[in-house]
Amino acid sequence: MAQQGNLTPADELWMKDLTLVFVFSGGGDGGDVGDGEGVGLPRKRVLLGMKKRGFGSDRFNGFGGKVEPGETVEQGAVRELKEESFLDAQAMEPRGQIYFEFEGSPKVLHVHVFEATAWTGDAAESDEMRPEWFDVASIPFDRMWADDRFWFPRLLAATPFTGYFLFRGEQTILTHVLEDGGDVSFDRLRTTALKQLQEQ
Numbered sequence: 001m002a003q004q005g006n007l008t009p010a011d012e013l014w015m016k017d018l019t020l021v022f023v024f025s026g027g028g029d030g031g032d033v034g035d036g037e038g039v040g041l042p043r044k045r046v047l048l049g050m051k052k053r054g055f056g057s058d059r060f061n062g063f064g065g066k067v068e069p070g071e072t073v074e075q076g077a078v079r080e081l082k083e084e085s086f087l088d089a090q091a092m093e094p095r096g097q098i099y100f101e102f103e104g105s106p107k108v109l110h111v112h113v114f115e116a117t118a119w120t121g122d123a124a125e126s127d128e129m130r131p132e133w134f135d136v137a138s139i140p141f142d143r144m145w146a147d148d149r150f151w152f153p154r155l156l157a158a159t160p161f162t163g164y165f166l167f168r169g170e171q172t173i174l175t176h177v178l179e180d181g182g183d184v185s186f187d188r189l190r191t192t193a194l195k196q197l198q199e200q
């Protein structure tokens with residue numbers, strides 16, 4: 001039986017809402033991307049940002065952050081995309097939800113994953129992120145959070161998903177569960193994941 005380590009009892013956990021937004025391009029002629037050219041086309045390229053500071057720094061990720069008091073999750077997603085990439089989202093589609101728990105911490109990050117399906121502007125570097133387009137065949141998973149390679153295929157296919165990941169530190173995933181469907185219960189996912197961990 002694997003050691004469960006320093007886990008917080010379920011009734012002491014608390015959730016923090018965050019957003020994570022991805023922008024895709026249909027590719028076109030490979031030139032500059034803008035004005036939602038990818039909408040309705042096969043996803044050829046994805047815009048990622050190299051996080052320059054704070055939590056997750058030195059990794060590529062989508063654009064996002066904490067939902068602020070008084071705003072909806074979708075409003076937070078639009079605001080963070082603008083702040084971090086200078087793109088203006090005209091339409092956002094929810095694609096999935098991911099719960100991240102870190103061993104020894106009672107805080108669970110509840111990350112709402114969106115695709116900006118229409119946008120205007122050109123991506124530019126901000127204080128927090130340096131944007132870069134990648135072919136979807138060459139996503140730099142070795143320079144991203146370890147969880148991304150699990151759920152990215154569902155994001156690319158626009159298949160709704162819900163996931164739970166338990167991390168030890170910022171590199172090691174102790175256990176995870178990923179299911180189809182955009183709104184699977186956190187309690188059920190966590191229970192399943194911890195059972196898996198016990199059985200390892």
Ligand SMILES: COc1nc(N)nc2c1ncn2[C@H]1C[C@H](O)[C@@H](COP(=O)(O)OP(=O)(O)OP(=O)(O)O)O1
Nearest residue numbers: 018019020054055056063064065066100111145148
């Ligand atoms: C733990 O695994 C994670 N994987 C992935 N792919 N993304 C994650 C993970 N944990 C958090 N994230 C995302 C969620 C957010 O988009 C950012 C973190 O946002 P941040 O802490 O930078 O929030 P801000 O509001 O921008 O922070 P400031 O207060 O510094 O502006 O990472």
